[in-house]
Amino acid sequence: MRHVLKLTKWELWKLARRPSSYVGFVLCLVFSAVSLIGFEWSQYKGKKIQGLQLDPQQFLNGPFFANFVLNIGFFALLPLVAATVAGSQLAGENKDGTLRALLVRPPSRTAVYVAKALASLIWLELMVVFLCALALLIGHVAYGGGSLLVYIWEFRERGFWFVPADDWPWLMLLACLGAGAALAVIVACALCISAITDNPVIAHVGTLGGFFISSVLQRLPDQLMGASFKEALPTTHMNFWHELYRWFHPDGSIVDHDRLWTDLAWCGGLTVGLFTLGLVLFRRRDLTG
Amino acid sequence: MTVPAVLATRALCKRYRGRTVVDDVSLTVERGDVYGFLGPNGAGKSTTLRMVLGLVHPSAGAIELFGRPPSDRRVLARIGAIVESPALYSYLSGRDNLRMLADLSGGTTAARLDEVLERVDLRERAGDPVRIYSHGMKQRLAIAAALLPRPELIILDEPTNGLDPMGIRAMRTLIRSLAADDGLTVVLSSHLLAEVEQVCNRGAIIARGRKRWEGAVAELLAGRQRVRLRARPLARALDEVTALGGAGTEVEPGLAHVTGVEAAPLVARLVAAGIEVDEVAAESPTLEEVFVALVGTPEVA
Numbered sequence A: 001m002r003h004v005l006k007l008t009k010w011e012l013w014k015l016a017r018r019p020s021s022y023v024g025f026v027l028c029l030v031f032s033a034v035s036l037i038g039f040e041w042s043q044y045k046g047k048k049i050q051g052l053q054l055d056p057q058q059f060l061n062g063p064f065f066a067n068f069v070l071n072i073g074f075f076a077l078l079p080l081v082a083a084t085v086a087g088s089q090l091a092g093e094n095k096d097g098t099l100r101a102l103l104v105r106p107p108s109r110t111a112v113y114v115a116k117a118l119a120s121l122i123w124l125e126l127m128v129v130f131l132c133a134l135a136l137l138i139g140h141v142a143y144g145g146g147s148l149l150v151y152i153w154e155f156r157e158r159g160f161w162f163v164p165a166d167d168w169p170w171l172m173l174l175a176c177l178g179a180g181a182a183l184a185v186i187v188a189c190a191l192c193i194s195a196i197t198d199n200p201v202i203a204h205v206g207t208l209g210g211f212f213i214s215s216v217l218q219r220l221p222d223q224l225m226g227a228s229f230k231e232a233l234p235t236t237h238m239n240f241w242h243e244l245y246r247w248f249h250p251d252g253s254i255v256d257h258d259r260l261w262t263d264l265a266w267c268g269g270l271t272v273g274l275f276t277l278g279l280v281l282f283r284r285r286d287l288t289g
Numbered sequence B: 001m002t003v004p005a006v007l008a009t010r011a012l013c014k015r016y017r018g019r020t021v022v023d024d025v026s027l028t029v030e031r032g033d034v035y036g037f038l039g040p041n042g043a044g045k046s047t048t049l050r051m052v053l054g055l056v057h058p059s060a061g062a063i064e065l066f067g068r069p070p071s072d073r074r075v076l077a078r079i080g081a082i083v084e085s086p087a088l089y090s091y092l093s094g095r096d097n098l099r100m101l102a103d104l105s106g107g108t109t110a111a112r113l114d115e116v117l118e119r120v121d122l123r124e125r126a127g128d129p130v131r132i133y134s135h136g137m138k139q140r141l142a143i144a145a146a147l148l149p150r151p152e153l154i155i156l157d158e159p160t161n162g163l164d165p166m167g168i169r170a171m172r173t174l175i176r177s178l179a180a181d182d183g184l185t186v187v188l189s190s191h192l193l194a195e196v197e198q199v200c201n202r203g204a205i206i207a208r209g210r211k212r213w214e215g216a217v218a219e220l221l222a223g224r225q226r227v228r229l230r231a232r233p234l235a236r237a238l239d240e241v242t243a244l245g246g247a248g249t250e251v252e253p254g255l256a257h258v259t260g261v262e263a264a265p266l267v268a269r270l271v272a273a274g275i276e277v278d279e280v281a282a283e284s285p286t287l288e289e290v291f292v293a294l295v296g297t298p299e300v301a
Helices: A002-017 A019-040 A062-076 A078-096 A098-103 A109-143 A153-158 A168-182 A184-194 A200-219 A227-231 A240-247 A257-284 B045-052 B073-078 B094-104 B110-119 B135-147 B165-180 B193-199 B217-222 B234-243 B263-272 B287-295
Strands: A148-150 A161-163 B007-016 B019-029 B034-038 B060-065 B079-082 B153-157 B185-190 B202-207 B210-216 B226-232 B247-252 B255-259 B276-283
Touching: A002 A109, A002 B094, A019 A062, A019 A078, A019 A109, A062 A078, A062 A109, A062 A148, A062 A168, A078 A098, A078 A109, A078 A184, A078 A200, A098 A109, A109 A168, A109 A184, A109 A257, A148 A168, A153 A240, A168 A184, A168 A240, A184 A200, A184 A257, A200 A227, A240 A257, B007 B045, B019 B045, B019 B060, B019 B202, B034 B045, B034 B165, B034 B193, B045 B060, B045 B153, B045 B185, B060 B073, B073 B079, B079 B135, B094 B110, B094 B135, B110 B135, B135 B153, B135 B165, B165 B185, B165 B193, B185 B193, B193 B217, B202 B217, B202 B287, B210 B217, B210 B287, B226 B234, B226 B263, B234 B247, B234 B255, B234 B263, B263 B276
Parallel strands: B019 B210, B034 B185, B034 B202, B079 B153, B153 B185
Antiparallel strands: A148 A161, B007 B019, B007 B060, B202 B210, B226 B255, B226 B276, B247 B255
16 A cells, blocks of 8 residues: 555646646646637527527526536547556556566555556546636636536436536536546556557557447437447446536435446446456566567 | 565566566566667567566466565565666656656655766756657656665666767766666666676576577576687598597687687697697677577577
C-alpha cells in the first residue's frame, strides 16, 4: 500500500511534467471553442426548438452550454483522452525502456500497475472537471448565467426540467465525478491492452475501436440489433451518471434505481474484470523490450 | 554459518515458443567480485540478467540474490541495475530522474544526490532535461541512479555500448572504482573481451545460451600459457616438443605456438639437438583467443 501511494504520487508527477499529457487539455479548449462557434451558427438560434416549445433565450446560458459540452464530450472527446492517457502508461514506458527502471526496484508489478491505473483515473477526472469548468466559463461569458435546462434523450418521456442556479453547481460537480467514474471502463480496457504490448498506439486504437463499435451498435434500432444484445454492450451502461440529473428533478428524485444499479454493476464488473485481466497479464509478462 | 553468494543461479533456463535462449546456466557471484559476464551478441546475457532482476520469468531453474529469491522485492533495494540502454525520462531533468528513482528504492537526501552527481561528473548539468544529454551523459546518469540507494551489488548490462573512446575509458575507470573504493560487487555484462580482461577478476563465458566457462579471469589465462617458438627447421623442433610431452602448432611459416612445456627446458633440448633457435618467449593468450577457443566463432570478438 505504501508503495502504491508513493508510486501514484510519482505517476501523477510524471503526467504533470510530460508535455504530451496536456494535449487532452488543449483538445478540451478546442472542443469548447468549436462548440461555441457551432452554437452561434445554430439554425435554432432565436427560434423555438421543436418539441421543447422553448425560446432559446429561456435556456441558452452558461450551465446549459457546459452541460452540453460535458455530455457530447463524454462520447466524442473524453474516451479518446482516457484511452491515450491510460494506453500510454505501460506500453509507452515499456517502449521507452523506463518501465525496466521502475521494475528493477522494490515496488512490485502489482503496485506499479495499480498506481498507473489510479494516476490515469485522477488525471482523467481532472480533465473532465477542466472541460466542464472551461465550458462553464465560456458559456457564462457568451450567454450569462441562470437555471440549467435538463433535457436528456433517455428521459425524454418525462420531458424537460430546470435545475435552479443554487443547485446546478452541485449537479455539475456530481456529473463530472460520475462521467469520470464511467470512463474507468475505458481506462481499464486501455491499461489491459497496454499491459500486453510495447506499442502504445495499439492500446489507443484497440480501446477506441472497441468503444466506437460498441457506441455504434448501441445506437442502432432494436429491429436491427436485439435489445438483449445491446444490454451486453459497455456503452449501454456507461451513461449511468445521467441518473444524477433525475436526482435534481423539481418533484424530487425520480432516479430509476433498478436501471442505476444494473448499469453500475455492468460498468463495475467490466472495469474490475478488465483491470484484473490486465494485471494478471502484466504480472506474467516477460519484459524483453 | 556460510555467507550466501551475492548472486547465484542454478540451472537457469529460458525458452520462448520452443526456442531455448538460456540453457542450464549456473553462476555464482561472490561478495567483492567484479564479475564479467561475457558472450557474443545474442548469447543470452541480457535474458539471464533480466531473469535475475525479475523482468523475465525463468522457464526452469532457480535464482538467489543475497540468499533470497528475487520474488522477495526487498532484496532489490540492495541492487542497482542498468539493463541494456539507460532508461530515463527524457522530459525530466537529470536531478528529477534521480529523485524519483531513488525514492522508489527507499529514498535519499539532497546531499547524497549531489554526491552521486559529482561522482559521475554531472552536477553542473543536473538541471537540464535528459533529452538534451549525450548518450554518455545518459549512461552516467543511469549509473548515478543505480548508485543512489547505496547498493551492495550493481549489475551493468553492456555499459560501454555506444560510448566514444573517452567515454569508454571513463566508464571503465568508474567501474573499477565502484569495486575498489566503494566495495561494491559488480556484475558487468559485455561482448567486449578487452573490457572484461581489464576490469574483471572473475567471470563466465556464455554462448548460444549455454555457459562455457566460469572462474577467475587470471586462471583462465594462466591455464592457457604457451611458448612462442621460432626455430629452424621447425618440423624437427616440433618433434622435440612432442618428445618432451608438449604439443606444438605451426601458426605461420617458421613460427609455432607450443603448450605443455616450459621455455627453459625446451631451449636446452633444442640446442642439444642442433636446432637453430631464433625466438623463444613465454606468453599468455589474450582473453579473445581463449574466448574463440571456447566459443568457436571468431567473428564474435
